[in-house]
Every structure is written in C-alpha cells, then in structure tokens.
Amino acid sequence: MSDSTQKTTGVRVRFAPSPTGYLHVGGARTALFNWLFARRQGGTMILRIEDTDAERNKPELVQGILDGLQWLGVNWDEGPFYQSQRTELYRAAAKKCLANGTAFLCYCPAEKYAGGDHAEEGSQGSQVRRVTRCSCRDGKPSTPDVKPAVRFKVPLGGTTKFFDAVFGEREFSNDEIEDFVLLRSGKGEEEFGQSMYQLGVVVDDVDMRITHVIRGADHISNTPKQVLLYRALGAEPPVFAHVPLILGADKSRLSKRHGATDVNMYRTEGFLPEAFRNFLALLGWSPGGDEEFLRTNELIKKFSLEGVSRTNGVFDRPKLEWYNTQYLQKLPIEGLLPEVEKELKRSGLWKPEWAAGAAPGPDGRDHAWFSKTIDLLRPRIRLLPDFSSWSHAFFSDEFAREPAAKEKFWKDPKVPELLAKLADALEALPEWNHDACDHASRAVAEAGGVKAGLLINATRVAIVGQAVAPPLFDTMVVLGQQRVVRRLRDAVSGFGNA
RNA sequence: GGCGCUAUGGUGCAACGGUUAGCACGUAGCCCUUUCAAGGCUAAAAUACGGGUUCGAUUCCCGUUAGCGCUACCA
Helix, strand or coil: CCCCCCCCCCCEEEECCCCCCCCEHHHHHHHHHHHHHHHHHCCEEEEEECCCCCCCCCCCHHHHHHHHHHHHCCCCCEEEEEHHHCHHHHHHHHHHHHHCCCEEEECCCHHHCCCCCCCCCCCCCCCCCCCCCCHHHHCCCCCCCCCCEEEECCCCCCEEEEEECCCEEEEEEHHHCCCCEEEEECCCCCCEEEECHHHHHHHHHHHCCCCEEEEEHHHCCCHHHHHHHHHHCCCCCCEEEEECCEECCCCCECCHHHCCCEHHHHHHHCCCHHHHHHHHHCCCECCCCCCCCCCHHHHHHHCCHHHECCCCEECCHHHHHHHHHHHHHHCCHHHHHHHHHHHHHHHCCCCHHHCCCCCCCCCCCCHHHHHHHHHHHHHHCCCHHHHCCCCHHHHCCCCCCCHHHHHHHCCCCCHHHHHHHHHHHHHCCCCCCHHHHHHHHHHHHHHHCCCHHHHHHHHHHHHHCCCCCCCHHHHHHHHCHHHHHHHHHHHHHHHHHC
C-alpha cells in the first residue's frame, strides 16, 4: 500500500481520527483544512483510523466518523487504513530503533508511570515532578515474568527543532521530553503489544509519504518526540501545520456541555453541509480580505496555511445559523432542491411527481411547481426541517391552524363574512395569478370597509394556518385556486361551529 | 508544579511600523412593509497590563496577568 499512484503534485496529507468518539467539530475542521489544502495543491488526501488502543476503541464508531466526513463533503483518495491492521510495521520499526540504539526495553511496571498527576492537581498543587528518564534506558537484565515495553531513548541535552507552517520555527529542549513508550508490553504469548500513538503516526506518515501534517495544536508538544523518531528511523520530517483549537462560549475546550459537538448532530438538525463547511473554514482561517460568504470552490481556491490563525477560537452558533440562512437564500435553487427533497422524504411529505422530469400529479403539481414553492419558502427557513414543519400547509392539506395565529388575526368580528366573500370572489376569477388575487382581495376589503391588511392577515391564517408565511398573493398562486377557495370556506365553516 | 502556545469590541476575522483601528455575527434603533424573515441605514462596543526599541507601535523585544495545550504502556 506504500506505492500508490501519485497525483499531480507530491503533496500528501492525511486525516487520522481515533474511533473513541464521534466526529467532533474540532476534528471535522482539521479534516476540512487537510482537504482544502490537498484540493488546492492538487495533492492527495488520505484517511487513516488510529485504533491502536483496543481498550478505548469502539469499532462501531468508525462508520459515524465516515458518515460525518461524507456529509461535510470531505472525501479521501486513499484509505481508510486501519492502524490495528498494521501492527507488524510498527513492531519492525521499534526493533529497528532497538537495534540502532535509539530505543530500549523497559521493565518497569506500567503503574510506575501511569495515573500521573494530570488528572487532579489538588488546590495546593502537589509538586509531582514527572520522571522523564527511565532507569532502564542503559540496559537492565530481563526479568522472566515481566514483559518489557519499548521506550524511546531521548537524547540527553540538546534541542529538537521543527518547522511549523503556522507557528514558525520551533525548538524544544530534549531534557523536557520523557522517554516515551513506543510499543506496549506484550500480553500472553506476544513478545510485544500494540503500538503507541507516537510510533504509529510516524511510521505511517513515513510509509504513506505524508508531506504536510495538518492537525490540532494540542499536538504541538508531541511534535519534537515525533521529529526525534523520524531521525531515528532515518526519515525526513514533513512540514507541520498546527491549527488552533475550537473552544466553547466560556473559552474552555469545546465539549458536550457547550451543546452539540458531534458533526452528525448538525446534519440531523438540518444545516446545509456547504454552510457548515463555510463556517468551519473561517474559524481559525482567513483568506485575508473581508469576504465571508465563500462557496466551496472559492474556499479551495483561496486556502493557504499562511492564513491559519494561531489563536484558539470560540464556536459561535449564531454565526453558524446565519451562514445557514444565507445559503438557504443565496444558493442556486437547483442546489437546494435535493436537500429539501431529502427532508420531505424523511418527514413523509414528499410526492414523486415533484421530482425533475416526472409527470404532474392529479392536482397539477410538478417539478416546476415544487421549485417555485421552495423558492418562495426559503427566505423564511432557518433549518431544513422547517420545510416539513413550518411549511407543512404547502405540501399537505392536513394542516392545523395555530391558536395563536387565530387569536392575533381573527379577532375582528367581520372576519368570517370577509373570508366568505373573498372565497366567492376568488372562485370567480378567470385567471389565477398574483395580480388577480391582489385586486380581488383588495376589492373585498374595500367593499367590507376594512383595511386590506386586516383581510390579508386573516386570509393567511385561513389558508396556511399560521401568522407567518410568505407574501399572501404569492402563497395563493402556489397553493392554487381550488385549494385556496376550499381552505377559505373551511375556515368560515369553522366559525359557525365556534 | 514543569514545559510550551496564545492575547484586537460579547464572538469570528482584517490592519503583517504610519488608517478617524476595517468587515461580519450578535445587540439596539430607524427605514421598507401584508405577517415574519430578508434587505438598507444608524448606534453602542476592542488593541489585557507594565516596561522598552523607534520619529512613530495593534504590529518588534522583555516582564506580568489570564486562557489554553502537553506533561499515560490515551490519541
């Protein structure tokens, strides 16, 4: 799998999630940046699943991550590769380090280092100094009943440097780097166990010929360890690009308590993937100018690592919602229709005759009608499911009239009579269009001695059941003469019963 | 505790030594109006603090503070 075909440029990037949870928005943004960079550079995007921790891994979560990426529109050219299936590669690399003296066998019990002080520091600050040098590093007689782990022998003194495309040249003192574990100790008959994160990433990034490692800034402290490993394996480190973290409203790391962090929740909520993508791309990256509404092709065209910010950013949901309404309004209608179709199918309101090229239904509604109706509705929609709920009366004759709407616009005692007269007037119209409806309605209002607005608002409640809807006469046109008249009469008869 | 990173309105970004510190979201008001959105206009709102360097600092350097990250046989 190491000699797959090259694309137009040698740029190769990867997104490497761990299936210990769903696709987090932070991970999604990292994936998006990698993807934008690859597409911009004409490079190759690789997907790798980092599942070396059998304890925490949940294989069933992989599909959710893949689904999330697919919804986001982030596709990959190679993979997914699974680290759990590449164990031999890591063991071979660890043995190579053992052989060339850059690693050693550690017989320390796992508990000696585990648990640490990172969980709870305590208010007093327990001055626990981490052990960075293992006593096994200069060799130790093997203990028959203890299986060793393999640790990296971090150089004593000196510094390790690397280049970061967003943070610049970085240098770390080797004395601050612990003798990290490469391979877990073996269980049962195994000589060695699974690879640890540091070894797996480096071996795979070398093997997959990754040229740019674009990942979260939480890995910046891991980078010198990995650079050391590259050298130990005789490989050249790639360019690193650490992207800032995404925070919640209180500036702490984004987590469940801040609301939805699972990308798939935004899909089910009904956000448009392109809007979500636009929003995410501009969180921690800027093309330099003031433009904010950037379609995906523009994002690709403008993307560069130089524009990536070094500051952590807050996930601002209101702005995401703003993006969604912008896309709902500005997208060419053909781009929106498939999303609405999916939504109506989900809610059971969809009718096959509304599909492109299908024959009109018994009520004359066809694809052109569907398109026109969606176009009318969309300025007022916030999320896709609103097409099923808020717009219910446009797609189904079974709709309810909201009590609050009636309360607001049916208070005038003249309403029943006006609506009845309007039904008659509209039924008599030889032509059914915006202006005809307009004139007829205003004439009825004038004859009844009321302001047009009163009748218009009352009529809206009668024909769609809500106080809020698109402009009335456009609504009438889209609903059709028969339906409007029928709904008006139905409303009038309702008054009789009340 | 140690090491590292960061610091422009409430939020996301611009200004990469010289601007009345710009744009957008959000907020408030006005206009438009047939409801509600959208749209247009206006307003309030920021360079964390203290030292340098410089003719001149948001911008460069140092310190303080704050936030975040790493400090696992997690990734």
